[in-house]
Amino acid sequence: MNFNFLTPVPDTVLAHNQLLSPLSLGQKIKIHSEQYGLPDLDDVKIVILGVLENRNDVNYIGEDFNLNEIRKSFYTLYPGSWSSSIADIGDIQKGDTVEDTYFALKETLTILIENKIIPVIIGGSQDLSYVNYRAYDSLTPMVNIVNVDKSFDLGDSSKPIKNTSFVGKIILDEPYNLFNYAIIGYQTYFNSQEEIDLMERLYFEPYRLGEISNDLTLVEPVMRDANIVTVDLGVLKASEVSQKQKVSPNGLDGKEICTVARYAGISNKVSSFGIYEYKPSQDDDITSMLISQMIWYFIEGVNCRVKDDDFSNDDNHQKFITLAESHELIFYKSTKTGRWWIEIPFLANVNNKLKKHTLLPCTHQDYLDACNDKIPERWYKAYQKNSV
Known part of the structure; x- marks a missing residue:
C-alpha cells in the first residue's frame, strides 16, 4: 500500500x-x-x-x-x-x-x-x-x-x-x-x-x-x-x-x-x-x-460486530409475512442477535436501482406496526426511491 x-x-x-x-x-x-x-x-x-x-x-x-x-x-x-x-x-x-x-x-x-x-x-x-x-x-x-x-x-x-x-x-x-x-x-x-x-x-x-x-x-x-x-x-x-x-x-x-x-x-x-x-x-x-x-x-x-445478515441459510433467521395496506411485507429476524430486516421487492417493470430483492434494516416495532396495518416509513421511502 x-x-x-x-x-x-x-x-x-x-x-x-x-x-x-x-x-x-x-x-x-x-x-x-x-x-x-x-x-x-x-x-x-x-x-x-x-x-x-x-x-x-x-x-x-x-x-x-x-x-x-x-x-x-x-x-x-x-x-x-x-x-x-x-x-x-x-x-x-x-x-x-x-x-x-x-x-x-x-x-x-x-x-x-x-x-x-x-x-x-x-x-x-x-x-x-x-x-x-x-x-x-x-x-x-x-x-x-x-x-x-x-x-x-x-x-x-x-x-x-x-x-x-x-x-x-x-x-x-x-x-x-x-x-x-x-x-x-x-x-x-x-x-x-x-x-x-x-x-x-x-x-x-x-x-x-x-x-x-x-x-x-x-x-x-x-x-x-x-x-x-x-x-x-x-x-x-x-x-x-x-x-x-x-x-x-x-x-x-x-x-x-x-x-x-x-x-x-x-x-x-x-x-x-x-x-x-x-x-x-x-x-x-x-x-x-x-x-x-x-x-x-x-x-x-x-x-462487537456480529455477522448476522447472511440469509442464504434458513437456520440463521426467522421469516415473518404480514399484510399492511394491501402490501405483502416480509420480515426477517436474526436468530443470532435478534435484529430485524424487511424485504424491499424487486420491481421488474421499472428502472430498479438495486436490481434485486434487498433487505432493509428495521426494528421490531416496524414489524408490530405492520401487523396493525401500518406500513413502516423506512420501507415506504426505500420502495418509492427504488421505483423512481
Missing part, C-alpha cells in the same frame, strides 16, 4: 505518549512517526487519519489548526477487550489548493477501503465528506450516507463546494452513486422549509433531535444500512464542548453522541467514519476528550 500524502504524527505528541502507562492506547497502537516511518498495515483493521483542511469552511478566515490535543487525549485512554489492530497513520496536510487536498484524501481513502481497513477521519471542514463519498466511485455502485448534524448541508449546489453545501454536490454531481441519505439529530430552525420539503420529495431520512433524544435505538437500523457515517461537531449542545466549538444550546449530549458512534461501529456495512468541524481553542481539553471517546466507542462497536 502506497501512501504518499501522509505526514507523521508530530514529535511533541509522541514525546507526550512516552510518559503514558504501557497499558494505554498510545502504547498499544501502531503510530506513523518521523523516526520509524509508516507502520505495516497488513493486519490493521482501523486507522486514525487526520486531514488539516478547512479552507472551504464558510467561516474560514485563514486560520490553521492541528489535531495534537485530540491525539494526546485519545492516547491516554485504555483499550477495551479488542481484537482489532489499530494504527494512527498521521495527517494529510493542506495542499497548494483545496483540490490538491481532496485528491490526496480520495486516493488515500480508496486504498484503505479497498483493503478492508476502516478509516476514522478527523477534520477539518465537513466538505471533506464529499471526498469520502467520491472514494467509493470505483468500489461500490450505490452508497448510503448517514450524517449526524444539526443541518442538512444541501446548500446551493450551483456554487463552489462549501461545508454547508456538500450534500447538494453529492446528490447532483456525476457519477450518481448515492442511494440513501439519512440525517441524525437535525434541528428544524437551522434548516429552511424548502430544504425540509426537498428531503421528503427525495425520500431521504431526516430524524429530528427530539425524536432521537426520545429514542436513541432509532439510530441503530439506520447505521446498519450505512457505508459512510459523517459527524458534524455542531450537532453537540454547547455545554458539551469548549468555547470556540459552541454552536447551539440544544444538541446531542456526550453520552448520546458516543452511543451513536457505537451504533456506527457495530454496523457490518460502515466502512468509513468521519468527525468534522473541529475548532481547537485554549480551553480545548473537553472537546478533544469527547472526540477521543467518540472514536473509542466507534472502535468498541467495530470489535
Whole structure:
C-alpha cells in the first residue's frame, strides 16, 4: 500500500505518549512517526487519519489548526477487550489548493477501503465528506450516507463546494452513486422549509433531535444500512464542548453522541467514519476528550460486530409475512442477535436501482406496526426511491 500524502504524527505528541502507562492506547497502537516511518498495515483493521483542511469552511478566515490535543487525549485512554489492530497513520496536510487536498484524501481513502481497513477521519471542514463519498466511485455502485448534524448541508449546489453545501454536490454531481441519505439529530430552525420539503420529495431520512433524544435505538437500523457515517461537531449542545466549538444550546449530549458512534461501529456495512468541524481553542481539553471517546466507542462497536445478515441459510433467521395496506411485507429476524430486516421487492417493470430483492434494516416495532396495518416509513421511502 502506497501512501504518499501522509505526514507523521508530530514529535511533541509522541514525546507526550512516552510518559503514558504501557497499558494505554498510545502504547498499544501502531503510530506513523518521523523516526520509524509508516507502520505495516497488513493486519490493521482501523486507522486514525487526520486531514488539516478547512479552507472551504464558510467561516474560514485563514486560520490553521492541528489535531495534537485530540491525539494526546485519545492516547491516554485504555483499550477495551479488542481484537482489532489499530494504527494512527498521521495527517494529510493542506495542499497548494483545496483540490490538491481532496485528491490526496480520495486516493488515500480508496486504498484503505479497498483493503478492508476502516478509516476514522478527523477534520477539518465537513466538505471533506464529499471526498469520502467520491472514494467509493470505483468500489461500490450505490452508497448510503448517514450524517449526524444539526443541518442538512444541501446548500446551493450551483456554487463552489462549501461545508454547508456538500450534500447538494453529492446528490447532483456525476457519477450518481448515492442511494440513501439519512440525517441524525437535525434541528428544524437551522434548516429552511424548502430544504425540509426537498428531503421528503427525495425520500431521504431526516430524524429530528427530539425524536432521537426520545429514542436513541432509532439510530441503530439506520447505521446498519450505512457505508459512510459523517459527524458534524455542531450537532453537540454547547455545554458539551469548549468555547470556540459552541454552536447551539440544544444538541446531542456526550453520552448520546458516543452511543451513536457505537451504533456506527457495530454496523457490518460502515466502512468509513468521519468527525468534522473541529475548532481547537485554549480551553480545548473537553472537546478533544469527547472526540477521543467518540472514536473509542466507534472502535468498541467495530470489535462487537456480529455477522448476522447472511440469509442464504434458513437456520440463521426467522421469516415473518404480514399484510399492511394491501402490501405483502416480509420480515426477517436474526436468530443470532435478534435484529430485524424487511424485504424491499424487486420491481421488474421499472428502472430498479438495486436490481434485486434487498433487505432493509428495521426494528421490531416496524414489524408490530405492520401487523396493525401500518406500513413502516423506512420501507415506504426505500420502495418509492427504488421505483423512481
